[in-house]
Amino acid sequence: MRAALTRRYHFSASHRLHAxxxxxxxxxxxxxxxxxxxxxxxxxxxxxxxxxxxxxETGLVLDVRQLDRFVFDKILNRFANRNxxxxxxxxxxxxxxxxxxxxxxxxxxxESWTAEFGAAGARLIGIHVQETDRNGFDxxxxxxxxxxxxxxxxxxxSVTD
Amino acid sequence: MFITRKxxxxxxxxxxxxxxxxxxxxxxYxxxxxxxxxxxxxxxxxxxAGDPDxxxxxxxxxxxxxxxxxREIVQPMDHRFLNYEVKPFDxxxxxxxxxALEIWARLQNQLAxxxxxxxxxxxxxxxxxxxxxxxxFDT
Numbered sequence: 001m002r003a004a005l006t007r008r009y010h011f012s013a014s015h016r017l018h019a020x021x022x023x024x025x026x027x028x029x030x031x032x033x034x035x036x037x038x039x040x041x042x043x044x045x046x047x048x049x050x051x052x053x054x055x056x057e058t059g060l061v062l063d064v065r066q067l068d069r070f071v072f073d074k075i076l077n078r079f080a081n082r083n084x085x086x087x088x089x090x091x092x093x094x095x096x097x098x099x100x101x102x103x104x105x106x107x108x109x110x111e112s113w114t115a116e117f118g119a120a121g122a123r124l125i126g127i128h129v130q131e132t133d134r135n136g137f138d139x140x141x142x143x144x145x146x147x148x149x150x151x152x153x154x155x156x157x158s159v160t161d
Numbered sequence: 162m163f164i165t166r167k168x169x170x171x172x173x174x175x176x177x178x179x180x181x182x183x184x185x186x187x188x189x190y191x192x193x194x195x196x197x198x199x200x201x202x203x204x205x206x207x208x209x210a211g212d213p214d215x216x217x218x219x220x221x222x223x224x225x226x227x228x229x230x231x232r233e234i235v236q237p238m239d240h241r242f243l244n245y246e247v248k249p250f251d252x253x254x255x256x257x258x259x260x261a262l263e264i265w266a267r268l269q270n271q272l273a274x275x276x277x278x279x280x281x282x283x284x285x286x287x288x289x290x291x292x293x294x295x296x297x298f299d300t
Contacts, residue, residue, distance in 0.1 A: 002297040003258045008288035057178055058189055059256035061291075065191055 004051045004125065005061045009071055011080040014041035015096040039083060045130035046075065046105065052122030062122040070116050074108050102129040102139040110141060163279055164220045165208045168230040170239035172247075173200040174255040190254075198242060201285050205234060205264060209272060210279035221276040233267045257285040261293045 016039035017031040027035045034040070048071055052061045078088060084096040090104045106127045113124050123142070130136035175198035176190040186194040193199070207230060211220040238247055243255040253259050261283040269278050277295075284290040 001262055001293075003261055004292040004294075004297075005258065006290050006292070054258045054262065059176070059254040059259040060189070061258055063189065064289075065189075 002051060002053050003061055004049055005064075005122075006047050006049045006126075006128075007064065007067060007071070009046045009048070009076055010043065011046065011076050012041060012043050013079050013082050013084050014039045015084040015091075016040070017095055017097060019095060039085065042131050044079075044101075045128075045136075046071075047126075047128035047130075048109065048124070049126035049128070050122040051125045062117060066116070070112075071109070074112060075105055098129050098131040098135060098137050102127050102137045105129065106139045106141055162212060162220055163208050163210050164223070165206050166223060166226050166230065167204060167206050168227075168235055169202060169204050170235045171200060171202050172238050172241050172243050173198045174243040174250070175199070176254045176256055178254060198244070203238075203260070204284040205230070206280075206282040206284075207264075207268065207278070208280040208282070209276050211276035221272065226272075229268065229271045233271060234264055257283055257289060257291040260285075261291040265293045 015034075016036070017034040018027055019030070022030070048067070050062055050067070054061055082088065084091050084101070088096075088104075091100070094100050094104070106124075109124055109127070125141055127139040127141065128136060129139075174193075175195065176193040177186045178189075181189075183194070207226070209221045209226065213220055241247055243250045243260070245251070247255075249263065250259070261281050264283060265278065265281045268281065272278055280292055280294045282290055282292050
């Protein structure tokens with residue numbers, strides 16, 4: 001028998017939404033307050049969902065403490081209390097919208113997943129990043145027929161702040 | 162169409178494999194292996210799939226679903242020590258995964274057709290939950 005397990009993590013970080021290719025007025029029109037020059041912060045929530053066989057002896061889909069260490073090392077330790085635009089090289093050329101943050105987190109975890117949990121272990125199937133209570137995004141990992149093997153869908157009221 | 166009903170129960174548990182040493186249990190379960198157990202406010206979300214009845218406009222009678230959850234899950238598990246008082250947790254560790262699977266097993270034959278059980282979600286804490294769907298039982 002199988003089950004999906006979701007763990008929710010928290011980190012606080014700042015960001016600024018600004019497209020260098022666009023002019024000042026256009027940036028202000030698209031991003032609104034998120035384009036304010038010095039950036040602003042959020043208490044982000046990150047949900048990591050894994051799916052696999054429930055081990056008959058332990059009753060676990062995977063080692064939760066190992067997952068916590070892995071997410072801490074790969075994500076929380078890098079994002080928490082940072083300026084995403086300035087501190088994270090992935091976002092030097094990439095606008096840190098919640099969509100892009102979810103994609104970067106998904107790719108980062110996916111790259112090391114098999115090395116950490118083994119090819120026969122639980123699979124990473126989803127990432128959810130909540131920027132505010134009103135604004136969150138789901139990333140489905142391993143979605144069929146997708147060019148980047150991932151799809152993003154918005155949940156709740158999607159706003160650009 | 163899916164419809165979800167929520168219920169809560171509070172219970173204690175300890176996650177241990179009896180044949181393992183204290184050290185091995187602690188390595189796998191951490192503080193959840195503490196000998197005398199600890200408790201959670203568990204929240205279950207039960208999702209039923211089906212088409213609304215043309216006469217009543219309902220996928221399932223929610224009062225009926227509420228009564229099933231109360232009888233099959235809440236009454237047997239609320240304010241209990243799962244390992245000692247609720248089967249099968251005398252022999253399988255009451256992890257969130259196993260509790261979700263047990264809730265599925267207790268509910269799956271309770272619904273009147275054509276409504277069918279689609280998903281059981283069990284929150285152990287706000288930051289830790291498990292989903293079980295019918296696909297998880299395919300061989």
